Amino acid sequence: MPDTPRIEFRNVTKRFANHRQGGHVVAVEGVSLSIADGEIVSLIGPSGCGKSTLLNMGSGLDPVSSGEVHVDGELVTKPNRHVAFMLQKDLLLPWRTIIENVEFGQEIQGLSRRERRQRALDLLGKCHLTDFIDHYPHQLSGGMRQRAALARTLAVDPTVLLMDEPFSALDAQTKMVLQQDLGRTLAETGKTALFITHDLVEAIALSDRILVMSQRPGRIIEEIEVDIEDRDNPMKRRQHPKVATYVVRLMQLLQIEQAAA
Numbered sequence: 567m568p569d570t571p572r573i574e575f576r577n578v579t580k581r582f583a584n585h586r587q588g589g590h591v592v593a594v595e596g597v598s599l600s601i602a603d604g605e606i607v608s609l610i611g612p613s614g615c616g617k618s619t620l621l622n623m624g625s626g627l628d629p630v631s632s633g634e635v636h637v638d639g640e641l642v643t644k645p646n647r648h649v650a651f652m653l654q655k656d657l658l659l660p661w662r663t664i665i666e667n668v669e670f671g672q673e674i675q676g677l678s679r680r681e682r683r684q685r686a687l688d689l690l691g692k693c694h695l696t697d698f699i700d701h702y703p704h705q706l707s708g709g710m711r712q713r714a715a716l717a718r719t720l721a722v723d724p725t726v727l728l729m730d731e732p733f734s735a736l737d738a739q740t741k742m743v744l745q746q747d748l749g750r751t752l753a754e755t756g757k758t759a760l761f762i763t764h765d766l767v768e769a770i771a772l773s774d775r776i777l778v779m780s781q782r783p784g785r786i787i788e789e790i791e792v793d794i795e796d797r798d799n800p801m802k803r804r805q806h807p808k809v810a811t812y813v814v815r816l817m818q819l820l821q822i823e824q825a826a827a
């Protein structure tokens with residue numbers, strides 16, 4: 567019997583009430599997807615096609631209109647501790663030091679002080695922040711804050727990481743360094759992730775698979791396996807000659823040239 571997917575969407579549709587015009591907006595329609603243990607999957611698609619909506623349903627923050635979402639085989643009906651979210655905004659608590667921020671979720675989970683300190687130190691080391699554990703968020707650069715947010719997301723030991731454009735607010739070079747941290751850390755921890763991005767090379771550098779969505783109502787129109795070695799080393803991967811072929815394919819699917827004409 568095949569292994570249970572870490573996260574699975576079964577024929578999921580999401581409708582929002584349209585208060586101004588009456589009726590409703592179909593944000594996502596009939597989406598089915600399944601992500602295996604340790605896989606990293608990117609979701610790309612035009613603005614407003616329902617990517618964030620899909621992630622919100624995966625986290626249990628937003629209910630589905632029809633269909634089902636399962637995490638580790640269990641039906642998702644509300645936010646649960648097996649799924650962790652990372653957003654473009656780091657949402658660090660300004661009155662807590664970096665290590666206290668990383669420990670926050672574990673405090674809620676009821677881990678002992680010693681346990682959570684040890685796990686936080688370990689993750690902050692992996693995220694190259696050992697020298698900054700006692701700093702406050704405002705004393706860190708944007709890139710460092712996002713690294714701290716990654717450590718905090720991993721600290722609660724989620725089954726699945728849902729990431730909504732986590733690096734889109736960063737400059738191009740900082741972004742590449744952060745992608746490298748993420749690629750390495752996900753490989754080391756063996757975590758499963760569903761990742762939204764508008765950056766085609768980022769999707770290629772980080773993922774096992776890329777799911778391409780249509781204009782709203784968002785449907786999955788193509789699934790592309792990224793057949794390039796070094797998934798744990800995005801910096802190396804993005805220099806691979808095959809990357810250009812994938813970019814061309816994604817541009818065609820997203821009709822980027824037509825949109826610019």
Ligand SMILES: Nc1ncnc2c1ncn2[C@@H]1O[C@H](COP(=O)(O)OP(=O)(O)OP(=O)(O)O)[C@@H](O)[C@H]1O
Pocket residue numbers: 582583591592593611612613614615616617618619620782
């Ligand atoms: N709470 C809501 N109420 C009503 N409509 C909503 C709500 N949330 C999202 N929508 C609508 O659903 C559609 C999909 O939005 P969503 O934010 O999921 O798109 P997206 O693909 O993540 O966009 P972007 O790439 O610009 O971030 C949009 O038309 C949006 O206006």
